Amino acid sequence: MTRTALTLTLFAGLSLWASGQDGAPLMERRLKQFEANRLLLSQLIDHGLKLSSAEKGGNTLARAEECRLAAATLAAALKAAPGDDPDRVAELGDHIAAVVRDGLVPNLTQAGQDIRPGSQDYERLKDLSRLSNEDVIAIVAAFPTGDRLERSSKVADARSRLADAGRKIIVIK
Amino acid sequence: MTCDAIQNRLLALPDPRQVPDELRGHLDGCLACRAFLTRAVRLDKLLAAIPVPPSSEETRAAFLDRVTEAGPVIKRIPVVRRRDSATDLLENGRWQYAAAGLAAAVLVAVGWLAFRDGGTPPSRNDPATVAGHDLLKKTIGHVVTDEKALAKVDKPEQRMQTWADVTTDLRDEIGRVYRHAPKDDLKSLAELFEKVAEHGLLQQADLAVTRGQEPIARRQELLQKTIQRVSEVETDLAAFVQSAPEDKKLALRQIRETARKVREGLTNLQPRLVGVWPAKGV
Numbered sequence: 216m217t218r219t220a221l222t223l224t225l226f227a228g229l230s231l232w233a234s235g236q237d238g239a240p241l242m243e244r245r246l247k248q249f250e251a252n253r254l255l256l257s258q259l260i261d262h263g264l265k266l267s268s269a270e271k272g273g274n275t276l277a278r279a280e281e282c283r284l285a286a287a288t289l290a291a292a293l294k295a296a297p298g299d300d301p302d303r304v305a306e307l308g309d310h311i312a313a314v315v316r317d318g319l320v321p322n323l324t325q326a327g328q329d330i331r332p333g334s335q336d337y338e339r340l341k342d343l344s345r346l347s348n349e350d351v352i353a354i355v356a357a358f359p360t361g362d363r364l365e366r367s368s369k370v371a372d373a374r375s376r377l378a379d380a381g382r383k384i385i386v387i388k
Numbered sequence: 389m390t391c392d393a394i395q396n397r398l399l400a401l402p403d404p405r406q407v408p409d410e411l412r413g414h415l416d417g418c419l420a421c422r423a424f425l426t427r428a429v430r431l432d433k434l435l436a437a438i439p440v441p442p443s444s445e446e447t448r449a450a451f452l453d454r455v456t457e458a459g460p461v462i463k464r465i466p467v468v469r470r471r472d473s474a475t476d477l478l479e480n481g482r483w484q485y486a487a488a489g490l491a492a493a494v495l496v497a498v499g500w501l502a503f504r505d506g507g508t509p510p511s512r513n514d515p516a517t518v519a520g521h522d523l524l525k526k527t528i529g530h531v532v533t534d535e536k537a538l539a540k541v542d543k544p545e546q547r548m549q550t551w552a553d554v555t556t557d558l559r560d561e562i563g564r565v566y567r568h569a570p571k572d573d574l575k576s577l578a579e580l581f582e583k584v585a586e587h588g589l590l591q592q593a594d595l596a597v598t599r600g601q602e603p604i605a606r607r608q609e610l611l612q613k614t615i616q617r618v619s620e621v622e623t624d625l626a627a628f629v630q631s632a633p634e635d636k637k638l639a640l641r642q643i644r645e646t647a648r649k650v651r652e653g654l655t656n657l658q659p660r661l662v663g664v665w666p667a668k669g670v
Contacts, residue, residue, distance in 0.1 A: 242568050248521035249565065253576050256527055260554075260583050263531040266538040267551070267592055269599065273542045282539050285532055306520035310528050318532035318539040 251303075258288045275329055276336055276343070279322035283347050286314045290354045301367035304359050308373030311354060316380035319347055327387060341387045351381030389414065390563035390624060395424050404428040417553040418560070419529065420522055523561050530554045544595035545602050545610050551589035552614050555650075558584055559621045562643060566628050566636055574639035581643045585650040589614070593654055597661045608661055615654045622647040 262285040271277035293307040323344055330336045358364075358374045394414050398404060404425060407415065415422050532539045536550050558581050566574065593614060600607045625644035632640050 242565070245565060246569055246573060249523065249561075249569070249573055249576075252521050252524045253573075256524060257576075257580060257583070259524075259527050259531050260580060260588070263527075263538045263551075263554070264583070264587055266531065267544075267547045267588060267595075269595060272544065272547065272595075278539050282532055285539075289528075302520070306524075309520075310524070313528065313533045316533075318537070322539065 252292075255288065255292050259285065262288065275322045275326040276340055279319055279326055279347075280343055282314055282318035282322055283343065283350065286311050286319060286347075286354075287350065289314060290350070293354070293359065294357065296359055298359055298361035299363050301364050301370045304364055305367065305369035305373040308358065308370065308377055312373065312377040312380045315347075315351055315377065316383065320380065320383045323347065324385060327385060337387075344384060344387045348381065348384045348386045351377065351384065355381065389620070391418060391421055391424075391560045392563070394418070394421050398425055398428055404432055414556075417556060419526055420560075523557065526557050527554065530557070543601045544592055545600050545607060548589065548592040548596045548610065548614060551584065551592050552617050554584045555581070555589050555621060556617060559624055562640070563624060563628060566632055566640060569636070571635060571639065574636055578639045578642045578646070582646045585618070585646055586653075589618070590650050590653045593657055597657045604661065608658070611654065611658060611661060615651060615658075618647060618651045618654060622651055 262281055265271055266278055266281050271281060289307055289311045293304065293311065296303045296307055323340070326336075326340050327344075330340050355374060355378045358370070358377075364370045394411060397411060398407070398421070401407065407425065415425060530537060530550050530553055534540075534550075536546060536553075538547055538550055541547055541550065558577065562574075562577050562581070565577075569577070593611060596602075596607060597611070602610070622644060625640060625647055629637055629640045629644055
C-alpha cells in the first residue's frame with residue numbers, strides 16, 4: 216500500500232509540476248492577450264481614475280454615468296473583435312454584462328432612491344436611465360455575427376446574459 | 389511575492405485548507421491565486437477519496453503468529469514470481485494495485501485538467517469563469533464589478549486599497565511576462581503602472597489623508613499597510629531588473645522608479661495624517 220501511496224503522490228506531484236510550468240504556448244497566448252487588450256486596459260484604468268475622483272467618488276449618479284461609459288468602451292472593443300473568434304466575443308460580451316449588472320444597474324437604482332424628483336439631477340437621471348437602456352439594446356442587437364459566432368453557444372449565452380442585465384435597468388419616465 | 393511564488397507555497401502546504409495569514413493577504417486580493425487554491429483543495433479531496441483496500445486483521449494476525457511461533461522463522465525459500473502478467477495482477481489481491489494504478493492515472497488526468505492554464509473548463513452559467521485575459525478580467529473587477537470596486541465604494545480609504553490591489557496585479561503580470569515580452573509591451577506596462585500607481589494609488593492616498601472618513605488611527609494603519617505593499621512591489625521589481633535580459637532592463641527600471649516615487653510619496657503623507665489630527669479637534 217505504501218508503494219501505491221508513493222506512486223500516487225509522485226504522479227500527482229509530477230502532474231502539478233508539469234502543469235505549473237509556464238510553457239511557451241501559454242506565454243505566447245498571454246502576450247497576445249496583452250497586446251489585444253493594451254488599449255482597452257488603459258481606457259478602463261482611465262474610467263477607474265474618474266470613478267475615484269473627489270467629484271464622482273461618492274456620487275451614485277456620476278458613478279452610473281461612468282459605468283455607462285465603461286460599458287461603451289467595452290462595446291467598442293466588442294465591435295472590433297475578430298468575426299472568427301467566438302471566445303473573444305463571448306469574453307467581451309460577458310464583461311459588458313458584468314459592468315451593466317454590477318456597476319451601472321446598482322448605481323442607477325441607488326441614484327433613483329437618492330435623488331429628489333423635480334431636481335436638476337433627476338432630469339440627468341431620467342436621461343441616463345433611458346440612454347443606458349437604449350445602449351444595451353443596441354449592443355445586443357449589434358452583437359458581432361459570422362458563421363463561427365452564430366454556431367457558438369458561448370456567444371449566444373453571453374448575448375443572453377447581456378440582455379438579462381439590460382432588462383434590470385429601470386427606465387425613469 | 390509573485391503569484392508563482394504564492395502558488396508554489398500553496399502547493400507546499402500540508403493542508404491547503406489551512407492557509408497562513410501571510411499568504412491570506414495576497415489571496416484576498418488575487419482572483420487567480422484564489423482559483424488556484426480552490427483547485428488545490430479539490431485535488432486534495434480527490435486524493436483523500438481514492439479507495440484504499442482495507443487492511444486485513446486476519447492476515448496481520450496470521451503473519452504475527454508465524455513470526456512468533458517456535459522454530460526457525462524462515463521455513464522455506466520464497467519463490468519470486470514474475471509480476472508482469474495480468475493473471476498475477478488478478479491473483480493474490482494484486483488487482484488492488486491495478487485499481488490503484490488506474491486511479492492514479494485518472495488522478496493525473498484530473499490534475500492536469502484542473503491545473504492546466506486556466507483550470508476548470510468554462511461554465512456556461514458563470515460569466516466569471518469564461519476563459520479570457522486574466523489581467524483584463526481583474527481590472528474590470530477592480531474598476532466596476534468586485535465588491536470593493538471603484539464604482540461601488542464611497543470612501544477614499546477603500547479606493548486606496550483597491551488601487552493598491554490594481555498595482556499588485558500589474559506587478560504580478562510584469563513578473564509573469566518580463567523575460568519574454570517585447571519591449572513595446574513592457575513600455576505599455578510601464579505606462580499603465582505609472583497611471584495606476586501615481587494617478588490612482590498615490591492620489592487616492594492623498595484624498596484618504598485629507599478627506600478620509602475613517603478615524604485617524606485606522607487611516608494611519610491603512611496607509612502603513614499600503615506603504616508596505618508598495619515596498620514589496622518595489623523589491624520584486626528590483627529582482628526582476630536583476631534577472632531580466634539586458635534589453636528589458638530599461639523599462640523595468642522605469643517601473644521600479646515609479647514604485648520608489650510612489651512609496652516615497654506615500655511615506656511623505658504620514659506626517660500630514662498626524663498633522664490633521666488637532667485640526668479635526670478629535
